[in-house]
Amino acid sequence: MKADDAVVRDFLDRALVARLATRSPKGAAALAPLWFVQVDGRLYFGTGRSTVAARNAAANPDVVVLLDDGERGPVLRLHGRATVRPGGPPAAVMARFGRKYYLAGWRSELSHARSWLLRTRYYGRTEPATIVVEPGEAELLRRP
DSSP states (O other): OBTTSHHHHHHHHHOSOEEEEEEOTTOOEEEEEEOEEEETTEEEEEEETTSHHHHHHHHOOEEEEEEOOSSSSOEEEEEEEEEEEESSOOHHHHHHHIIIIIITTHHHHHHTGGGHHHHHHHHHTSOEEEEEEEEEEEEEEOOO
16 A cells, blocks of 8 residues: 555554664664654654664665554554654644644643653753655554
């Protein structure tokens, strides 16, 4: 199935966390859970330039994104090509992150207020980067 299929769009709309699978230059696999948004058919992930996900995606742009809906249903596996850009996402993309994770989930965000300082320190350890994934083929997988 293609990335613009209705099933894929539904997963992208409902999922809050994507697991970004990358490979190191030596071929070692790594899996990073990241927040994401979809804008104009591309997936945007905010991270740091020195993270394993950013380093691996820069070295090997073939990535896999795994999505689920938080229930016991199938998992969506989405193949794609990644580009790592220095700095944070563009303003329009940041607005989507804000709407998806802060405005829509403000009760959840407030309930995790104790972790704000820890999150700020985590993201402040490295220069920001944006991983942009151009999705390709997708498939539904049964859970084991």
